[in-house]
Amino acid sequence: MLSDVIDLLADPVDGTPLRAGDESWRTIVSGSGHSYDVARRGYVTLVGGAGLRYTGDDADMITAREAFLAGGHFAPFVEAVSDAVADVLDDNHVSENDRPSVVEIGAGTGYYLAHTLDAVPGSRGIGIDVSVPAAKRLAHCHPRVGAVIADAWARLPLRDDSIDAVTVIFAPRNAAEFARVLTPEGQVVVLTPDVGHLGELRAPLGIIDVEEGKVERMITQASGYLVPVGEPEHVEFVMHLDQASIAAQIGMSPSARHIHPKVLAERIADLPPVMEVTARATVTRLARDPRTLGFNGS
Numbered sequence: 575m576l577s578d579v580i581d582l583l584a585d586p587v588d589g590t591p592l593r594a595g596d597e598s599w600r601t602i603v604s605g606s607g608h609s610y611d612v613a614r615r616g617y618v619t620l621v622g623g624a625g626l627r628y629t630g631d632d633a634d635m636i637t638a639r640e641a642f643l644a645g646g647h648f649a650p651f652v653e654a655v656s657d658a659v660a661d662v663l664d665d666n667h668v669s670e671n672d673r674p675s676v677v678e679i680g681a682g683t684g685y686y687l688a689h690t691l692d693a694v695p696g697s698r699g700i701g702i703d704v705s706v707p708a709a710k711r712l713a714h715c716h717p718r719v720g721a722v723i724a725d726a727w728a729r730l731p732l733r734d735d736s737i738d739a740v741t742v743i744f745a746p747r748n749a750a751e752f753a754r755v756l757t758p759e760g761q762v763v764v765l766t767p768d769v770g771h772l773g774e775l776r777a778p779l780g781i782i783d784v785e786e787g788k789v790e791r792m793i794t795q796a797s798g799y800l801v802p803v804g805e806p807e808h809v810e811f812v813m814h815l816d817q818a819s820i821a822a823q824i825g826m827s828p829s830a831r832h833i834h835p836k837v838l839a840e841r842i843a844d845l846p847p848v849m850e851v852t853a854r855a856t857v858t859r860l861a862r863d864p865r866t867l868g869f870n871g872s
């Protein structure tokens with residue numbers, strides 16, 4: 575709930591602290607007097623004056639994502655991310671009593687964030703997404719999650735030096751903002767798809783492969799703000815997907831927008847009833863660049 579994480583939230587306009595505007599949490603107000611309505615579904619939109627430039631995943635994509643993830647096909651990815659967050663907290667001696675703070679950027683349905691909070695006792699989370707259908711799911715994905723609509727590319731509605739772990743799973747990364755909101759010891763855990771991810775589906779369905787060097791490019795783009803910690807961890811496993819699961823997998827990805835639904839349905843119908851499909855991705859941990867330590871005054 576938003577009340578679990580209010581001490582981590584900040585006005586997206588000027589960074590002043592946010593607090594409940596009334597006893598029933600119908601609004602959230604900032605130190606500078608800005609007021610933000612809490613939707614009946616339990617999420618809050620924390621966006622500055624320019625408004626939202628993106629809409630994110632639409633309702634169909636979010637429904638497809640929910641269906642695919644509910645099948646448990648990505649369980650090894652979920653475990654790898656949760657383990658990495660637990661390692662970050664252990665390495666930094668952040669204990670249950672510290673109420674560890676975890677923020678997922680582009681959190682979608684909250685599937686990963688909910689599992690991470692279950693794996694880390696006492697933790698609380700903020701799920702940030704620009705999509706309204708995603709925020710509706712996020713608000714109810716876990717009792718210790720606060721759901722926020724915000725743009726990952728804008729100033730994040732989070733206080734300086736406040737977040738123990740930021741997670742990014744197949745979603746946008748804003749290294750400068752991550753460095754600002756992390757505690758000095760905090761880290762970002764990023765899951766990026768690798769070349770060959772869903773490889774068996776690419777030719778038959780006509781979807782493009784992941785480009786080479788994605789992790790290296792991400793590390794280069796983050797430089798000046800974040801530096802890698804240890805070696806990236808490659809995670810690879812085989813899934814057994816029936817045609818409905820394959821349709822859900824494609825429906826939750828941008829590929830769904832590039833292929834006509836009728837053509838896609840025909841191509842999926844031509845596949846074997848159950849296929850072995852490889853999942854491949856890399857978990858990378860990044861810490862604040864020591865050269866930026868102090869840029870928040872810490």
Ligand SMILES: C[S@@+](CC[C@H](N)C(=O)[O-])C[C@H]1O[C@@H](n2cnc3c(N)ncnc32)[C@H](O)[C@@H]1O
Pocket residue numbers: 628629630631639679680681682683684685686702703704705708724725726727742743744745746
């Ligand atoms: C590929 S999905 C990943 C969702 C989730 N992390 C998961 O793996 O289940 C990318 C998510 O990022 C969100 N997104 C895209 N652009 C965004 C932005 N600028 N700010 C915040 N979220 C964004 C989308 O709405 C979508 O939910």
